[in-house]
Amino acid sequence: xxxxxxRALLYDFxxxxxxxxxxxxxxxxxxxxxxxxxxxxxxxxxxxxxxxLLKRCDGILEGYEEKLGLIKRFDALKGTAKxxxxxxxxxxxxxxxxxxxxxxxxxxxxxxxxxxx
Amino acid sequence: xxxxxxRALLYDFxxxxxxxxxxxxxxxxxxxxxxxxxxxxxxxxxxxxxxxLLKRCDGILEGYEEKLGLIKRFDALKGTAKxxxxxxxxxxxxxxxxxxxxxxxxxxxxxxxxxxx
Numbered sequence: 001x002x003x004x005x006x007r008a009l010l011y012d013f014x015x016x017x018x019x020x021x022x023x024x025x026x027x028x029x030x031x032x033x034x035x036x037x038x039x040x041x042x043x044x045x046x047x048x049x050x051x052x053l054l055k056r057c058d059g060i061l062e063g064y065e066e067k068l069g070l071i072k073r074f075d076a077l078k079g080t081a082k083x084x085x086x087x088x089x090x091x092x093x094x095x096x097x098x099x100x101x102x103x104x105x106x107x108x109x110x111x112x113x114x115x116x117x
Numbered sequence: 118x119x120x121x122x123x124r125a126l127l128y129d130f131x132x133x134x135x136x137x138x139x140x141x142x143x144x145x146x147x148x149x150x151x152x153x154x155x156x157x158x159x160x161x162x163x164x165x166x167x168x169x170l171l172k173r174c175d176g177i178l179e180g181y182e183e184k185l186g187l188i189k190r191f192d193a194l195k196g197t198a199k200x201x202x203x204x205x206x207x208x209x210x211x212x213x214x215x216x217x218x219x220x221x222x223x224x225x226x227x228x229x230x231x232x233x234x
Contacts, residue, residue: 016184114198
């Protein structure tokens with residue numbers, strides 16, 4: 001089974017592209033942490049049926065990620081944003097104007113990277 | 118006809134979800150600025166056929182935007198990034214540490230907004 005964190009990301013980015021039924025089951029499995037047995041009971045389907053449905057949804061969602069790569073782009077954005085937050089913290093403590101302006105220019109470059117993500 | 122800038126954005130975000138043939142024609146129309154007549158000749162289809170194909174592609178791509186809203190999210194990101202660039206320019210000229218740190222905190226909030234986009 002695909003791990004829950006990956007599924008949550010896939011659902012967050014591409015969930016709207018599933019059918020209403022798929023969305024409902026996937027959301028109960030991923031966001032509401034229902035077990036296979038609970039889902040089977042809830043939707044009146046066999047455990048195997050639920051298992052297959054979730055697997056099909058994984059395939060659909062991974063297919064979109066392969067084509068659109070939003071999770072990858074978002075990871076890059078998160079990484080750059082985190083590094084900027086660190087720079088800004090440092091900036092508070094730098095007393096030399098020259099040093100500050102050097103770091104500010106670096107931050108500006110990182111913001112440009114974010115715009116190009 | 119849909120305007121070219123909108124089509125370029127749609128293609129940029131969702132083009133990979135078109136079939137290879139659709140992608141080729143749409144790209145020639147939008148990125149390479151072919152006219153209907155040129156496309157008709159290039160692909161050996163009537164002008165009407167090309168017109169219909171482009172319209173169908175518009176519909177498919179707008180459908181994805183309606184569900185995923187990436188253009189809207191990206192616009193918000195661009196806006197926030199631009200405003201941060203302005204803040205950073207101002208920051209270079211502020212000599213009071215207190216004032217600087219106030220502005221730095223504002224920038225940090227905006228970076229958090231970007232992470233949540």
